Structure formats: structure tokens, C-alpha cells
Amino acid sequence: MGSTRLTISLCIVLLLGGVTVVPVAVTAQQDRVTITATIVDQDGRAVGSGVGVTATWDGGSVSETTASSGQVLLDVPEGANVSIQVDDDRYIRNIPYTVEDASTESVEVPVAQSATAEITVRNTDNATVEGARVFLYRGSEIVTNQRTGADGTVATGAIEAGAYQLGIQKAGYYTTRSRVAIAGQASLNRTIEEGEVLLTVSVADDTLEPPADLNASVRIPAVGTLQTGADGQTGTQVAVNTNYDLVVTADGYQEATRTVRVGESDTTVNVSTARVDEINVDAQNQSIIDQPVRMDITDEYGEPVTGATVTSGGEQVGTTDDAGVVRVTPESTGRVTYTIDDGDTTETVTIEVFAPNELQGTATPAASPTPSATASPAAAETTAGDGPGFTPLTVVAAVAALSLVAYRRR
Known part of the structure; x- marks a missing residue:
């Protein structure tokens, strides 16, 4: 039950036979309420005793341990938004359980068995790939978003055991997605493949009506410099899933720049410029x-x-x-x-x-x-x-x- 505690300190001063009462300090503590949280596993069973639980809110926190019933009593400020997290080697939540506008109430907090995953990324030559971005997610819940190190590996840390989507991305490689099951200390290996697509650049002066195709130079750093033909177009093979910065120049025209994202299919980009x-x-x-x-x-x-x-x-x-x-x-x-x-x-x-x-x-x-x-x-x-x-x-x-x-x- 919540209670209000009011502490009043009084100073009584005797002066010339009179009595003066002076209040020195008045301190009021916010009303408290108790949340009864029952921690249950993936099968809905109470987890038993000894599981650490921490409740946090704006400006404070409290930690308790479950009883044999799997319950824990959390004394929190009334009306606060409270996040409940499990701090235990056996059980975990990827995302804290939230109680809004806290009152004296009972809640059931689901947890899952704790697990870890080590994911190694290799290319088609079986060499590890550094700098690949690895996503491990379930719905909108992302539990890992890391880049592989020199050994081509990322480690998740403790996460909920269960089914996840695994996505791997790197410039120059096709993106891979797969379903994986994580339990215990999982070790996963994935292979990604390099690829190229055609990038076509079309340059025109669209100030004119109809637009005029331009004979222009198109510089693509790390790729080279291309020259458009009479139709204002040029093209080259480029790596998939890569951003390219284009610099377009033509006699009598302003320099034009464009950043284009090339995915996994042929891409055409239109670049417009105007006369100087x-x-x-x-x-x-x-x-x-x-x-x-x-x-x-x-x-x-x-x-x-x-x-x-x-x-x-x-x-x-x-x-x-x-x-x-x-x-x-x-x-x-x-x-x-x-x-x-x-x-x-x-x-x-x-x-x-x-x-x-x-x-x-x-x-x-x-x-x-x-x-x-x-x-x-x-x-x-x-x-x-x-x-x-x-x-x-x-x-x-x-x-x-x-x-x-x-x-x-x-």
C-alpha cells in the first residue's frame, strides 16, 4: 500500500519569556505503490526463486530477487513509467517490460532462456569477410546490428533463445537473409557472393524544351571517367549494393554531382545540368x-x-x-x-x-x-x-x- 510521509522539523526558541515556533524544513515524499511482478518462462511457468529483477524509472531504480513463486515486489513511485528487466544468467528479455502510469497492480513478465550466437561471414572463396553488416532481428526488434571484424565474425552477447531473421549486407555483395534458431551457444556460418550490375548515366539540359542530350564526361571515383554519346548516355558495370558519387562536366555547362545507390539490378540515373x-x-x-x-x-x-x-x-x-x-x-x-x-x-x-x-x-x-x-x-x-x-x-x-x-x- 502506498503511504505519504510528512516530516516536519520544528525549532522552538524562547525569547524574553515568549515562545516563537519557527518551521525549519518541510519534506514530502511522493506516494509509493507496489507492483507485484510474476516472472514466467516461454511456457508460461513461474521461474522460481533467485532470479534478479530490476525496475527503473525517471530518477530512480530498485532491485529485488524472486521468491519461489517467481514473484517479486517492486516499490515504485505512483504514476511513474517503469521498465522491468531481468538480470540473470539463465533468463533474459531482449526488450524491458514496461508498466505505464504505475499503480498497485500485478503484472506477468515473460522471459526466455538466455543464449548467445557467434556469426562468421565468408566469401565464395571461403575467405572471411571484414566489414560485413550483420543484423539479427525478430519483427521490428533488432538484437544485433554489428560489422564483422578482421576475422569475419560478430558475437551477439546474451539474447533470448528462439527464432530470428539473419541479414548480412556489404557493398559489392548480394544481400543474404535467412531464418535461424538460436539456443545455447550457437555458432553460425554464412557465405555472401560478389556481384555486378549495369549503371547507365543519362546527361541532359532540361532547361530546354524538349531537353537536350549532352556530350559530357562522367567521372566515377574508383571506377573511371566515361564519355556520353550523341544520345547523352554512357554506362559501365559496377558493384552491387554500393553508393557511387558521380561528377558530370560538359563544355559551357555547370558541373553537376549526384550520389546514386546501386542495388542488385541494372540502374539508370538521369543527371540534369544547365549552362554556365x-x-x-x-x-x-x-x-x-x-x-x-x-x-x-x-x-x-x-x-x-x-x-x-x-x-x-x-x-x-x-x-x-x-x-x-x-x-x-x-x-x-x-x-x-x-x-x-x-x-x-x-x-x-x-x-x-x-x-x-x-x-x-x-x-x-x-x-x-x-x-x-x-x-x-x-x-x-x-x-x-x-x-x-x-x-x-x-x-x-x-x-x-x-x-x-x-x-x-x-
Whole structure:
């Protein structure tokens, strides 16, 4: 039965004929309940006396030994979640028995005969295999998950005797599964077989519609470097049950990486990549000061780059519109450089800027004499020297006739 124990310590102080009562400490202990646990074997029979049983909960534990009836009394906190485990050479539980929200109650705790297993893994040449993962399980209950050592062996320690599933895995080998019976000190031997399957790699640029197959290099560490054909595919034999890291490269394209898990059947992996980020600028390379210059900005796929900022001399002078177009107006002569930045990539373009009265590589002509009052209009418009005269209008016309140079810079 549970009980509440309350301890109160009092200090009585006599002061000037008066009595003062001062509480020094008050300690309350949580209510306790008793769980009566009967330990039974695989046939449902009580195990008898002398079997060690331990109950644990958050913040505490208690250990007792069974009586001849196979029963043990466990004094635990009321409402606690309690795990009951058997600590005995003859009997064992793989997973502790759990009592939730403990109260005064009776429970039956099944146990099994204790057993051990030693499992040795070999290849088809009868050589022991190091690093093989060995699973011994029953349903979702895994009692062993170990890797074999240099001798190809794992040991389970004490587990319940009975039937189990045994699984063995290792990269490069086929996985094996079998049913086994564990009793006493079991010794098991298993053989695993190496194997290969075909790994096919397909590389494409799926930004395009339809996707474009790419001529690419596919590097697989520990395997080699492969080259795709016109269909964008390549393939090779690889070990089963193995992870492979692929590195794909192609001219003008971003490097792509992929990790692929190859099982026990032929595997195809599709790798997508995209062109290296670019800004391409279409603009004339000569202009006259204060005259607008149109720039057409496109990306690596020829699509308009919208919202890109254009700067010159560190100052923003424009932003591309929805068609990827921006117009800038040079405000000084000479070589003027513009930088286009879309947030990911930058590109520069340089324009040669002239004053209205000059041409690249041509001296500025001498000024015409002022015409007399009797001179004819035709004579007044003629300059001295050989050839036609130069005026701002003729210069503008001449520059406008220059070929517009379009270039792309990646």
C-alpha cells in the first residue's frame, strides 16, 4: 500500500519569556505503490526463486530477487513509467517490460532462456569477410546490428533463445537473409557472393524544351571517367549494393554531382545540368555624347535579362526592362565602360564616345569664313579646301552611318 510521509522539523526558541515556533524544513515524499511482478518462462511457468529483477524509472531504480513463486515486489513511485528487466544468467528479455502510469497492480513478465550466437561471414572463396553488416532481428526488434571484424565474425552477447531473421549486407555483395534458431551457444556460418550490375548515366539540359542530350564526361571515383554519346548516355558495370558519387562536366555547362545507390539490378540515373551563367550584351561600340545608346541584355539561353542594374563609374544609370533592354546616355567623351549586374553574374561593355564635331581618326576641319552680304547662299555654305564641308548635322549623319557592332561577351 502506498503511504505519504510528512516530516516536519520544528525549532522552538524562547525569547524574553515568549515562545516563537519557527518551521525549519518541510519534506514530502511522493506516494509509493507496489507492483507485484510474476516472472514466467516461454511456457508460461513461474521461474522460481533467485532470479534478479530490476525496475527503473525517471530518477530512480530498485532491485529485488524472486521468491519461489517467481514473484517479486517492486516499490515504485505512483504514476511513474517503469521498465522491468531481468538480470540473470539463465533468463533474459531482449526488450524491458514496461508498466505505464504505475499503480498497485500485478503484472506477468515473460522471459526466455538466455543464449548467445557467434556469426562468421565468408566469401565464395571461403575467405572471411571484414566489414560485413550483420543484423539479427525478430519483427521490428533488432538484437544485433554489428560489422564483422578482421576475422569475419560478430558475437551477439546474451539474447533470448528462439527464432530470428539473419541479414548480412556489404557493398559489392548480394544481400543474404535467412531464418535461424538460436539456443545455447550457437555458432553460425554464412557465405555472401560478389556481384555486378549495369549503371547507365543519362546527361541532359532540361532547361530546354524538349531537353537536350549532352556530350559530357562522367567521372566515377574508383571506377573511371566515361564519355556520353550523341544520345547523352554512357554506362559501365559496377558493384552491387554500393553508393557511387558521380561528377558530370560538359563544355559551357555547370558541373553537376549526384550520389546514386546501386542495388542488385541494372540502374539508370538521369543527371540534369544547365549552362554556365552568362550575360550577353548587344550594343553599338561608338556613339556621340548625350545621345542614347540601346543595349539588349540576354542570358546564356538568349532570354531577356530583366531587372539587371547598369552602372558606370560606380553610379547606377539604368535598369533593364521586361524585354531585357536598357538605354544609357554617355555624358563624357572617350572610352566609357558600363557594368551589367543581374544579381548572379556581371558583364562589362565599353563604348567609344565622341563629341558632335569629331570623328574617330579624323582631324577637326577648319571653320568656314563668315560670308559677305553679297555672297550667294550656295557660296556661303562652301568651306575652304578640298572636299565637302563638315557641320554638326553632317557629322551626326556620318556617325549614324557607322556599322553597329554587336558582340557577345561571356
